[in-house]
Amino acid sequence: MAELFVTRRAEADLRSIWRYIAYDNPAAADRILLRIDERMQILRHFPEIGALRNDIRRGMRMLVEGNYLLLYEYDSRKDEVDLIAVIDGRRELSGLL
Template sequence: MSAYQLTPKATRDIFDIWLWIARDSVESADRVEIAILENCQMLAEMPKAGHLRIDLTKKAVLVWPASPYDKYVIVYDPRSKPLRILRVVHASRRKVWRRGI
């Protein structure tokens, strides 16, 4: 099993996502958090699975939708060992992508 590391920003992102969803349903928030972490593990095992999005950031990072909750996107550095998860953001938050990664 390959390893991954969440940056402090990614950890905060996941916590904020959980808090937002938990306002309506703690069970749903738990499901989304688990799915995000499972996707992080999958990326650690297959780091080239993501997509290069030079329209969103100038850094050499890849993005991956946190399936099945594709509105959340995992941003990561595929060259790092262990794999560094940089951010987990809502797909519509392009400003965060440009300034915060």
């Protein structure tokens, strides 16, 4: 099982997502973060599950949860997943990283 590291950027993204949704519905915000966390755990077991997104950055992978894109990199030599960012998939991706 791969070790998962969450970058400061990804932590900030998760806080922002929660705050934005919680303004109207805290319970919904909790549910969305729970689903994102479940996806993060899947990455630990199946780190190569996400689609390669070399168009964003070489070696970048993407896993989708609802409207959100989990952008991460996997180092197979170290068996480590780095969650780089969690982005609303309805946004333009170019220039976000």
